[in-house]
Structures are given as structure tokens and as C-alpha cells.
Amino acid sequence: MKKLKILNLKKAQSLATARSIKLSDDALEQKDRASGFFQEVGDMILFIKQIVKETFSRNFEFKEFLRQCYEIGNKSLPLIVITGTIMGLVLTIQSRPAMAKFGAVTMLPGMVAVSLIREIGPIITALICAGKIGSGMGAELGSMKVTEQIDAMEVSATNPIRYLVVTRVLAATLMLPILVLFADAFGFLGSWIGVNIKGDVSLVLYIFQAFGSITFLDFFPALIKTFLFGAVIGIVGCYKGFTAGRGTESVGKAANAAVVLSSLLIIIVDMIAVQITDMWL
Amino acid sequence: MKNEKETSLDPISEEKFTSEVLIEIKNLKKSFGRLEVLKDISLKLHNGENLVVLGKSGSGKSVLIKCIVRLLNPDGGTINLLGENVSSIKGAALSKLRMKIGFLFQSGALYDSMTVKQNLEFPLVRIKRELKEEEINNKIKEVLENVGLADVLEKMPSELSGGMRKRISLARSIILDPVIMLYDEPTTGLDPVTSDEISELINTVQKKYKTSSIIITHDIACVRITADRIIMMHEGYIYAEGTLDEFEASDDPLIMSFFK
Secondary structure (H helix, E strand, O other), X not given: OOOOOOOXXXXXXXXXXXXXXXXXXXXXXXXXXXXXXXXXXXXXXXXXXHHHHHHOOOOOOHHHHHHHHHHHHHHHHHHHHHHHHHHHHHHHHHHHHHHHHOOOHHHHHHHHHHHHHHHHHHHHHHHHHHHHHHHHHHHHHHHHHHOOHHHHHHHOOOOHHHHHHHHHHHHHHHHHHHHHHHHHHHHHHHHHHHHHHOOOOOHHHHHHHHHHOOOHXXXXXXXXXXXXXXXXXXXXXXXXXXXXXXXXXHHHHHHHHHHHHHHHHHHHHHHHHHHHHHHHO | OOOOOOOOOOOOOOOOOOOOEEEEEEEEEEEEOOEEEEXXXXXXXXXXXXXXXXXXXOOOHHHHHHHHOOOOOOOXXXXXXXXXXHHHOOOHHHHHHHOOEEEEOOOOOOOOOOOHHHHHHHHHXXXXXXXXXXHHHHHHHHHHHHOOOOOOOOOOHHHOOHHHHHHHHHHHHHOXXXXXEEEEOOOOOOOHHHHHHHHHHHHHHHHHHXXXXXXXXXXHHHHHHHOOEEEEEEOOEEEEXXXXXXXXXXXXXXXXXXXX
16 A cells, blocks of 8 residues: 655644634534523523512612603603504404404404403504613613723612612513503594594493403403513613623614514513413413 | 743832732633633732733733722632622622722713712712711712812713713712722823823822722823832733832833833
């Protein structure tokens, strides 16, 4: 057998070393990418644990909590009112032809009421709030992180989770159900307008017909899930802001990630809530 | 010699300050991923002294002081701060220790959604809960006078100039009467005149509040005004340690590149 001739052993060795370094770098990069997801899930669980711990600690920031309730509740109200009204109006107009085919136009208020209360009101309001409130929290806290304001709070012995996060998460959790109630109420108003485009129903009769179709079991599970939606928006928005990287670019990324992740989680929570409701009620 | 990279300067003069050590760092190491920022840092801060940590951008100066207040967790080594091992304490004990430290951030880090007054009272109302409103107002007035500013209480940080923001940030750092002040590039982004004013202010604060300070900078004018002792960092190690005169007399190329 012919013996292989090694022309330049040193060159071959250095090439092999460079290749093995590249391979190990690639392997590490792939490992980092794979572990990134699980690390983020773990970090978020730890973040939630800290929120729970600080919620029940002494020296609750009540003034900041009220300010956040105002920011989240009052400032989102016009958007929710307009959206709710349009939702009710469009739902009524779109459903009318199908209901007319079965001669069930008189059931239109009841059908719209059940749709609004059980699903459309909570989910649309939550998705709008994920866009408005979640992105706001991600951007605000992300910008505070980038400009070292969160670090400044920490070194001055003030707990930033207690001041910035707990207040926002609780305010979002409590304000979202209230916003959903407004969205539902204005959805009814929009639906009444929709019914009256081609008909003549008084507001009192409309409300009587709408509420006649709703039971406590339509309302209660829907209300419970809106608290969860609020918590999801608050936690994800704050987490993304709190873990923003360096530079102004990361502020935009934090805001964007807050909207995308909270919207996705809202839909997943909704699916689970519907399954549970269907099983037990 | 602190390590193999350290140059040989004469022993430091400790006449202006006492031998009591407030911060003692031994073999501090910190990495970010595969990037080793602090490879082996050991230093001491004595009571009453202004210790300037000098070095190029990216040499790990800011990482060093962030490790001291545990904004970053070191990978190795020990930090003894006012008799406590910083790495081994957490929660309330860490908060209690942090109350004794003032930290001036490079960007000022004023809370931009709050007025100057709210910025200043923020740590006071949360830590010294026993203070009455009048006492809080008096304290705010006192620190504002000490940093040479008045009539800005109701202004938002965005309405202030760079120098004013630094002064307000300094006022917020000293409002809890700290024992140690940590300055992270206090003159960065300021014009030479304002830089000198801030450097003078660092000395004023040291005298009035009897603080000991670590000043992170690469501004030689600031070094000349404030330094009792200088440590130069380079590539994660302490490269040189000495007084201002010793550094200015050095013929080491790296040191000369700063002091020429």
C-alpha cells in the first residue's frame, strides 16, 4: 500500500484545530439556542415567583398602584368603548341575514349578547390591551432598564419589582375585567343600533331580549378569564421590559415581544379556559 | 506586584486618609459568556480617600463597581464591603448595605417620569419612613444647595441640561448620607468646564459628607482634580497602582498614552 505523503504537517494541524474550534463554536451556539427557550421559561417562572412574593410583602406601593389603574383603565377606555360599539354593530349586521333565513331575527339580541359576553368581548378587549398596555409596559420598563433607572432604584435599596412590576401587574389584572364590562355594554349599544338599521326595537326591549338569553354561567367563567388575561398582559409586558438588553434597539424589541407573546398567551389561556368551562359547566 | 501585568510604581501614600479599609476586593472575576471582563482584580478603598479607577473603554471599570453593589454577580473572588461579604448576603441585609452606598450612574439615571423633587424624595420616603414632610423638604433643599442648584424642584429631567442632570443625580445619591460614593464616569458627555465643575463637586461632597469614593473615569482632568490614589485597569487586570505624581512621572507607554 502506498504511504500517504503529508506535505505540510503544521498547516494540516492548524487547519484541523481551526475546524475543530469552529465546530465546537457551532455546537455551543446550537446548544445556546436550544437552551434559550427553556431558560426564558425558567426566568419567567422565577419572575412570577418574585411578583407573588413582593405582592404580599410589607410597604405595598398603593399610590403607584392607583396611578397605574388610572393609566391602564382610564386611558384605555375610549379605545375600548369605540371597539366595543363597532364589534356589537358589525356582529349584528353580519348575523342578521343568517338569522333571517331561519326566521329567527328576534333571537338576534340574545345571540349577540351571548357571543359578546362569553367570547368576543373578553378576547377582543384583551388583544387590544395587549397591544396598548403590554407594548407600553415593555417599552417603558425597557427604556428604564437601558437608561439604568431600574439599576438606580435597586442600588438606592428600593425594590424595583415591588414599585414597578407588582403595581402594573395588579392594575392590569383588576382593570381588564372592568374594561371588558365596558366593551360588552357598548357592544350591546352597537348591536341595538345594528338591529334598528333594518328594524324597530326599543332599547328597553332590546336589553330585555339580550339579558333574557344570558345566564350566570355565561357571565362568570368569562369574567374569571379576563382576570387571567390582565395578569398575562401585565406579567409579559413587565418581564419583557425588565429583561430588555442594551441599547435603544432593545426597547423596541421588548415592546414588540411583549405584544406578540402576550397575544399568543391570551389565546392559549382562552382555549384552556373554554375547555375547562366546557368540562365543568 | 499585584499580578504579572502590573507595573512597578512606588508604594501608595496614605497620608490623607485613615488605614481603615471600607472595601476590599480579592481576585475578582467576571465573564459574560465567553468574554472574560474581569480576570483578577484585587483592590482596597480606605476611609476618606478618593480612589480613581482609570482605564480604556471596555476594560471592565463599570463592571467592577456594579459587582461591588451586586448589580452584577461576580463569578469568583470576594468583595468585602463595610465588613460584609457582598456575595453571601441578600434580601434585607443587601438593601441595608446598599443604603450606605451612593451610586452616580454614567447616564445620571434620573427617573424620567418624575419631577426633580419626586426623584430626590423617592429613596427618602421609602427608606427613612419616619421622616416628616417638612424634614424631607429640608433634606431636599440641603442636598440641592450642596450641588449648587435651586429652583428646579418642579422641573422634569428632560428640561434639564446634561450638567444639571448630573448634579441632580449626585444630589439623589447623597440624600441618604452614604458612607461610600461610587461614580461611574461622572464627566462623560459634558463640556470641559462643566466636567471640571462636577469633578470639584465630587471633592466638595467628599468633604461635606465625609465619604470615601471610587471614581471610574478615563477623563484625565477629572483624575487630576479628584484622585488621592489611582488604579489603572487593562484587559481585566490591574495594570498599575499609585499616586497622580507617580503616574505622571511614569514612562510606561500605556500610562503615557493617558497622561500625555
